[in-house]
Structures are given as structure tokens and as C-alpha cells.
Amino acid sequence: MEKTYAEINAKIKAGKAVVVTAEELIALVEEKGLSKAAREVDVVTTGTFAPMCSSGVFLNFGHCAPRMKMHRVWLNNVPAYGGIAAVDAYLGATEVPENDPLNRHHPGEFRYGGGHVIQELVERKPIRLRATAYGTDCYPRRELNTIITLDDINEAILFNPRNAYQNYNCAVNLSSRTIYTYLGVLKPNLGNAHYSTAGQLSPLLKDPHLQTIGLGTRIFLGGGVGYVAWHGTQHFPAIQKDETGRELGPAGGTLAVIGDLKQMNARWLRGTSYLGYGATLSVGIGIPIPVLNESIARWAAARDSDLYAPVVDYGEAYPNRIPGTLGYVSYAELKSGKITVLGKEVPTAPVSSYPLAREIAQILKSWVQEGKFLLTEPVWLFPSPADGLKPKTLG
Amino acid sequence: MAPKRIFLRFSADKSEQPIIYRLVKDYDLIINILKASVNPQKEGTMVLEVTGERYGEGLEYLRRQGVGVQPLIEGITRNEERCTMCGACTAICPTGALYMKRPEMEVYFKEDNCIVCQLCTKACPMRAMEVCF
Numbered sequence: 001m002e003k004t005y006a007e008i009n010a011k012i013k014a015g016k017a018v019v020v021t022a023e024e025l026i027a028l029v030e031e032k033g034l035s036k037a038a039r040e041v042d043v044v045t046t047g048t049f050a051p052m053c054s055s056g057v058f059l060n061f062g063h064c065a066p067r068m069k070m071h072r073v074w075l076n077n078v079p080a081y082g083g084i085a086a087v088d089a090y091l092g093a094t095e096v097p098e099n100d101p102l103n104r105h106h107p108g109e110f111r112y113g114g115g116h117v118i119q120e121l122v123e124r125k126p127i128r129l130r131a132t133a134y135g136t137d138c139y140p141r142r143e144l145n146t147i148i149t150l151d152d153i154n155e156a157i158l159f160n161p162r163n164a165y166q167n168y169n170c171a172v173n174l175s176s177r178t179i180y181t182y183l184g185v186l187k188p189n190l191g192n193a194h195y196s197t198a199g200q201l202s203p204l205l206k207d208p209h210l211q212t213i214g215l216g217t218r219i220f221l222g223g224g225v226g227y228v229a230w231h232g233t234q235h236f237p238a239i240q241k242d243e244t245g246r247e248l249g250p251a252g253g254t255l256a257v258i259g260d261l262k263q264m265n266a267r268w269l270r271g272t273s274y275l276g277y278g279a280t281l282s283v284g285i286g287i288p289i290p291v292l293n294e295s296i297a298r299w300a301a302a303r304d305s306d307l308y309a310p311v312v313d314y315g316e317a318y319p320n321r322i323p324g325t326l327g328y329v330s331y332a333e334l335k336s337g338k339i340t341v342l343g344k345e346v347p348t349a350p351v352s353s354y355p356l357a358r359e360i361a362q363i364l365k366s367w368v369q370e371g372k373f374l375l376t377e378p379v380w381l382f383p384s385p386a387d388g389l390k391p392k393t394l395g
Numbered sequence: 396m397a398p399k400r401i402f403l404r405f406s407a408d409k410s411e412q413p414i415i416y417r418l419v420k421d422y423d424l425i426i427n428i429l430k431a432s433v434n435p436q437k438e439g440t441m442v443l444e445v446t447g448e449r450y451g452e453g454l455e456y457l458r459r460q461g462v463g464v465q466p467l468i469e470g471i472t473r474n475e476e477r478c479t480m481c482g483a484c485t486a487i488c489p490t491g492a493l494y495m496k497r498p499e500m501e502v503y504f505k506e507d508n509c510i511v512c513q514l515c516t517k518a519c520p521m522r523a524m525e526v527c528f
Contacts, residue, residue, distance in 0.1 A: 049479065050481070051520065107517075109517070111522065184483045184487075184518065184520070185483075185487055185514075185517075185518045187486075187487075192486035192487070193486075194483070194486065270477075270479065270521060272520045272521060273520055273521075273522060274520055275517050275518060282479065282481075282520070282521075335497065335498065335500065336497070337495065337497065347486050348486065349482045349483060349484075349485045349486035349487075349495070350481060350482040350483075350500065351481050351482065351483040351520065352481060352482075353479045353480050353481040353482070353500075354480075354482075354499075354500035355480045355499065355500060355501050356479055356480065
């Protein structure tokens with residue numbers, strides 16, 4: 001059975017497409033079998049909502065009089081990068097305000113940063129823009145201190161170089177002191193285990209061979225419409241295997257995404273603070289998967305019990321880049337609330353919101369059903385596990 | 396004597412009288428104002444830390460002035476608009492007051508089990524957990 005993007009989009013326009021979320025597909029396959037489900041379903045929606053540090057927004061403020069070639073730029077005292085054109089700047093999600101105490105009194109609180117400014121921009125809150133310049137003949141102004149809101153400025157293009165991680169470590173702490181990481185507070189001596197995924201709802205986990213998600217894929221991004229712009233940084237897609245060669249689900253793929261911030265919504269773009277680690281932005285992403293053939297349906301119907309995360313010690317091994325894992329656990333085991341590591345029962349918790357991921361998949365489903373969201377065929381398919389990309393390291 | 400914390404309520408007509416000044420001058424109490432606010436109806440609330448031997452007399456003075464006096468009860472509330480139900484608090488909470496309902500993976504807060512240890516207020520990435528007086 002083969003369907004094309006054109007056929008599926010025609011059905012969407014006619015209001016006749018059969019759309020289900022990835023969770024609903026799992027139930028459908030169990031009920032009717034894979035072949036029947038693959039024939040019936042046209043589109044499967046996925047969703048995820050979690051901190052995504054490699055995020056930020058390209059801004060163009062418009063020119064002041066006299067004109068200015070902005071050199072150093074601050075938004076609510078958070079530095080933005082001005083080393084592009086005169087009134088262009090990039091504000092990164094993890095940048096902290098000038099004079100932030102950071103980890104001087106460890107663990108620092110990181111209450112405010114680029115991610116929080118981005119959320120406030122979307123909320124149409126007034127933001128203080130300050131800039132300095134060295135002045136040129138054509139751009140003579142040297143200082144600017146003013147208030148802007150999102151609708152005052154020309155462009156605000158959300159561009160996130162690495163989002164929607166295909167899979168991620170399950171972090172534990174083998175050391176004897178509490179540690180503060182991007183996966184939250186980890187208690188000593190295997191006190192807890194934290195993981196971050198939407199599991200069976202997660203976009204790239206449901207397209208392990210990158211067959212449908214590629215350059216130009218139209219997505220739900222931050223509450224509005226966005227697009228996949230490239231593969232993300234550190235894109236090393238692979239299929240995990242245990243010592244016996246048994247497949248344990250995919251890991252390593254990432255996406256770069258882009259969209260117009262002005263049509264997004266602060267429910268899906270939130271400033272976030274990780275104690276002892278830093279400030280960041282939590283992003284909501286949803287990606288539709290066209291059921292072009294049975295193989296795509298089979299991957300899209302993977303369950304939490306088929307998808308695995310490596311357990312990694314963040315006390316000693318991870319910070320020192322010591323390779324190896326403490327074994328693999330399935331997302332079904334992680335979601336049960338307890339896993340066993342080194343013979344000890346360890347309570348688990350996610351840092352990624354499954355209820356919000358579910359909501360995103362439902363919203364995207366209704367957009368497609370209502371005929372207002374058409375699927376796009378990727379212009380270019382990204383490297384997949386078959387390409388065997390391996391990470392390079394520094395030093 | 397260790398400092399004691401009390402919660403005070405002032406009616407509109409009391410908010411403009413120098414009552415706290417009297418606690419210091421007449422009862423020799425060392426005070427630290429932790430929180431003070433006056434609403435648009437001119438009713439005031441205050442969280443006060445008080446140290447001094449004549450603490451009991453000071454409290455009686457306040458009551459005679461018609462100021463509402465109660466011991467300070469600290470509690471934790473969850474700001475439901477900020478909470479994204481990520482779950483990061485659930486393995487940190489020592490009493491299980493913050494817990495996950497499975498398989499929905501929704502986070503619930505059972506205030507009765509909360510011992511106000513305040514670990515969640517720091518661990519919550521959305522800053523949804525707040526200490527309130």
C-alpha cells in the first residue's frame with residue numbers, strides 16, 4: 001500500500017482525512033492490526049513539550065533617527081547578539097542578565113534569562129531595549145534606551161538550532177552529594193532518576209529513519225505554525241542496540257526549527273529556570289506524520305515499552321565524558337515510577353510534560369481535520385541511521 | 396528569646412495610625428517588617444518578626460488597638476497557570492505531597508501532606524510553587 005502526499009493533502013482539503021494522535025494509533029493497531037490501521041489512517045500527529053536550550057529569536061527592531069549600528073544590545077538587561085546587521089539581533093534562550101549571580105552561591109536560581117524575555121515578548125509585555133554603538137558616518141547614533149513590544153518591531157523569527165531531541169539520557173547520581181543538572185535536581189546515591197521525553201508521542205521517536213520529517217516539514221511550533229529548517233546540531237541518528245543486538249529504539253536525531261514568533265502563544269513558549277544550571281526556554285512542538293506505507297505506520301505505532309533510554313551517571317561519568325551506560329530502561333518502566341539500577345529500586349520522574357505533549361498532538365490533529373493545515377513533503381531528507389554519523393569531540 | 400513571626404490585619408481606619416512605632420517605643424521590641432501591603436480599600440496586612448522580653452504585652456497592645464493578630468502559618472501554593480505538569484518536583488518532594496497520577500502523567504498537589512520544606516519552590520523549573528504567608 002502506498003499513499004502520496006498529494007493524495008493525503010487532497011483528503012485534508014476535502015475534510016475527509018483520517019487523523020489520529022500517536023497514542024490513538026497504538027490503540028488502533030492493537031485493535032485492528034497494522035495493515036488495516038495503515039490503510040485507514042492518513043496522518044498521525046505527535047507532540048512534545050520540554051526545555052529546549054538551543055533556542056532563540058532573530059529580531060529586527062527597525063531604524064531609529066539618527067540611525068544606529070547596534071554593537072552591544074540588551075533586552076531587559078539580557079545581552080542579545082548584535083554582530084549581524086545594524087538593527088538585527090539574536091536573543092538566545094539561555095543568556096542571563098548582566099550581573100546575574102550565576103552559581104556564585106551554588107546552586108544559583110537563574111530566575112530570568114533569554115527564554116523569559118522571549119515569553120514576555122510573546123505575551124506583548126513591554127521590553128526595555130538598550131544598545132550602544134561605536135558610530136559611523138552613515139549610522140551616527142551611539143546610544144539607545146527605549147521600550148518596545150513584539151508588535152512594534154519588524155520581525156521576530158524564532159530560530160532554534162537544536163530542538164525535539166529524538167531521545168535522551170535517563171540521569172542518575174552515583175556520587176554522594178546532591179547535583180544540579182539540566183535534568184533537574186539529582187539526589188545522591190541513586191536517590192532518583194530523571195528523564196525527558198514524550199515517549200510514544202514524541203516526534204522523532206516515531207520516525208526513527210527520518211522518512212517523513214525533513215527540510216520544510218510544516219509543524220506546530222510554540223502555538224503557531226512553523227517549519228523544520230534543517231537537521232539540528234549534534235544530529236547523530238542511530239538505532240540503539242543492547243549486547244545481544246536487540247533493537248532498543250532510536251536516539252540521536254535532532255531538528256532545527258523556524259517560525260514567526262508573532263503568531264505563537266506563551267502557553268507553548270515558557271521561560272524556565274533550572275536550579276544550579278541555568279535559564280532556558282520550554283518549547284511546544286508537534287509534527288504530523290503521513291502514513292504513506294505500512295513501514296511508516298509500524299514505526300509511528302511504537303509504544304513506550306518499545307522505546308528505551310540509556311541510564312547515565314551524571315555525578316561522575318557524564319561530566320567527565322566517560323563513555324558507557326548503566327543499562328537501558330524502557331519508557332514504560334520509567335513511567336511506572338520506579339526502575340532498578342545496580343540492583344537498587346530508584347524512583348523516577350520526567351522533566352518533560354506528557355499532558356502538554358498530548359494536548360499538542362490533539363491540537364495538531366484538529367488543525368489537520370479542519371483542513372487548515374496541509375502536510376509538506378520534505379525538500380531534502382536528513383541523514384538517517386543508515387548514514388552512521390558519529391559525534392566529533394573537542395580535545 | 397528567638398524572634399517570633401506574626402501576621403497582622405489592619406482595618407482601613409487603623410492603616411494610617413503609627414501602631415508599629417508604639418511597639419518599638421513603648422514596649423522596647425525589635426521588629427523586622429517581612430511583608431507589608433495596603434489594598435485600595437486601605438486595609439492592611441503585615442508579616443512582622445518580633446524580638447523582645449515584652450513580646451506578650453506588645454501583642455495585647457495590638458489587640459486593644461483592634462489589630463487582628465494571628466501566628467504566622469507558612470504554606471506552599473501551586474500556581475496552576477505556570478505549572479506545566481512536567482513532573483520535575485515529584486521525585487524531590489520528600490512526603491509525596493506532589494505526586495504523579497499514572498498513566499496520564501498528571502501532577503497533583505496534596506496540601507495536607509506538605510511539610511513546607513520548600514524544596515519544590517527551588518526545584519520547579521517554571522517557578523510554579525510559591526511560599527505564601
